[in-house]
Amino acid sequence: MADLHQAKCFHHLAREAVARCPECRNYFCRECVTEHQGRLVCASCLQRPEETKARKTASVWNPIANTFKAAFGILLAWIFFYAIGQLLLLIPDSFHSGNIWRSV
Structure with a gap:
């Protein structure tokens, strides 16, 4: 969070970032993130199927x-x-x- 004030939006390089997506770890402006299940998530990660997220978190x-x-x-x-x-x-x-x- 220390470098959030210096970060720019992943899609809009001229805009200041306000959040970091917990899934892809990229920074985004207010228009590029949405709240989902109590977290701010970017649109591309929100559209990703739940199966790939479950496989990502499943471990040996x-x-x-x-x-x-x-x-x-x-x-x-x-x-x-x-x-x-x-x-x-x-x-x-x-x-x-x-x-x-x-x-x-």
């Missing part, structure tokens, strides 16, 4: 990250059920014999 690490997420979920579920089992083992045998429920 996504499958690896998903594998680690699944393994962490399974580990977390195992720890939870193991802890529940340990708590059930702490219940005294007298509770199971039925004499704890008899009224005195």
Whole structure:
């Protein structure tokens, strides 16, 4: 943002730039950008299909990250059920014999 005050529009070289497109990283004047989903995006990037944007953001690490997420979920579920089992083992045998429920 420090060099925005010196930048000129990518399409109109005589105009001062007011924004930088987050997709193509070029500077543009007020007429060349539009607000889309809370961001100022240039017209060419706005017309680009969403598939190319999704492919651009997809990386090699996504499958690896998903594998680690699944393994962490399974580990977390195992720890939870193991802890529940340990708590059930702490219940005294007298509770199971039925004499704890008899009224005195």
